[in-house]
Amino acid sequence: MSIPEQWQAxxxxxxxDLVVCIAAAVRRGLINEHEAGRYKKAHWNxxxxFELSGLGQLVEACIQSDRVVTFGGRS
Known part of the structure; x- marks a missing residue:
């Protein structure tokens, strides 16, 4: 089972919800159907x-949550 399949399971x-930062995704060439249309691409990947979202959704989730878990980054 691939890593995306494990996340989906x-x-x-x-x-x-499997939310992906839209800015990071687009920088790495990951787009959904909506963004494919926006960038005039025939396919999405x-x-x-998984859903693309911006900082607004992250901020709203942080406000409503009692904790936030992050992975990676610099220590």
């Missing part, structure tokens, strides 16, 4: 269940 099992 986890999301289904625990009813989680963001796996099912």
């Amino acid at each position: 986890l999301a289904r099992e625990h009813k989680l 963001l796996a099912e269940q």
Whole structure:
């Protein structure tokens, strides 16, 4: 099972949203159907269940949550 498939299985099992930063995704060439149309691309490559979103959704989620878990970054 691929890594995206493992994330999808986890999301289904625990009813989680798989949200991807739109700026980071586009920089790396990952786009959904909507962004493919916006950039006039014939195809998109963001796996099912993953959704692109911006900082506004992250800020709103942080406000509503009692904790935020992050991975990676610099220590």
